[in-house]
Amino acid sequence: MIAVRLLEEQQIAIVASPAYLARHQPPAMPQDLLSHNCIRLRVGDWNGSIMQWDFEKDGRKFEVAVDGALILNDWFLILNAVLDGLGVGYFPEILVSSHIANGSLLRLLDDWSGRFPGVHLFYPSRRQMPGPLRAFVDFMREHHTFPSRGPNSLPKSS
Numbered sequence: 001m002i003a004v005r006l007l008e009e010q011q012i013a014i015v016a017s018p019a020y021l022a023r024h025q026p027p028a029m030p031q032d033l034l035s036h037n038c039i040r041l042r043v044g045d046w047n048g049s050i051m052q053w054d055f056e057k058d059g060r061k062f063e064v065a066v067d068g069a070l071i072l073n074d075w076f077l078i079l080n081a082v083l084d085g086l087g088v089g090y091f092p093e094i095l096v097s098s099h100i101a102n103g104s105l106l107r108l109l110d111d112w113s114g115r116f117p118g119v120h121l122f123y124p125s126r127r128q129m130p131g132p133l134r135a136f137v138d139f140m141r142e143h144h145t146f147p148s149r150g151p152n153s154l155p156k157s158s
Contacts, residue, residue, distance in 0.1 A: 006140060007119040010092040012054075014113060015105040019085035027088075030055045030064045030112050037087035038066035042073040053090050056114040066090075092116035 014033075016026070027033050033053070041051040050071060052063045068087050072078050075095055082089035083104060089096070093116075099105040121140075123133060 001122050001124060004121045004123075004137075005118055006121050007092075007094065009118045010094050010116040012113040012116055013091050013093045013096050013100065014053075014088060014108045015082060015091065015096050015100065016088045016108060017083055017085045017105060018103070020082075020087065021106060023085075026106075026108055030062075030109060033064055033066045033088060033109075036066075036068070037070070038068040039070045039072065039078050039081050039087040039089050040066065040068055041075065041078060041090075042071050051090075054114045055109070055112045057112050061114065 016024075016036075024036060025032075027036060030053075038053070040053075043049050043051045053066050054061060054063050056062075066088075070078075070081055070086060072081070075091065078089050079091070079095060079099075081087065083099065088108065089105075096105055100107055121137075123129070129137070
């Protein structure tokens with residue numbers, strides 16, 4: 001198997017809109033999220049699992065079993081709900097960095113946020129790569145969504 005990193009490891013961003021925070025006290029520690037409406041991600045259609053919210057501080061990792069009225073199966077639906085002030089979201093930073101920069105989302109619990117491991121593409125061989133996979137690899141390279149050099153970079157088209 002060939003493993004290629006498409007997206008670097010990311011900091012996790014716990015965020016809420018200013019409108020949500022105007023109605024709710026910001027959490028001071030991860031356990032405070034138990035009293036917030038956390039918008040969660042369903043990660044598997046086949047087993048119904050919900051993504052856990054992992055935290056890290058001073059080398060100690062732990063999970064908080066957050067709750068909320070909304071469980072969705074798409075990052076962008078969750079982002080829209082958080083932007084609309086419906087609750088708190090948990091995202092890889094790349095998905096919300098522009099909203100943090102423009103002030104439409106505020107970071108919470110920065111001292112406690114963990115890491116998202118990144119995204120990898122796995123495929124069986126570099127030889128005789130199927131056309132659709134080759135097109136995807138070329139598209140990803142062209143749009144610079146991953147490192148272009150190094151042992152885990154995408155192979156060049158031949």
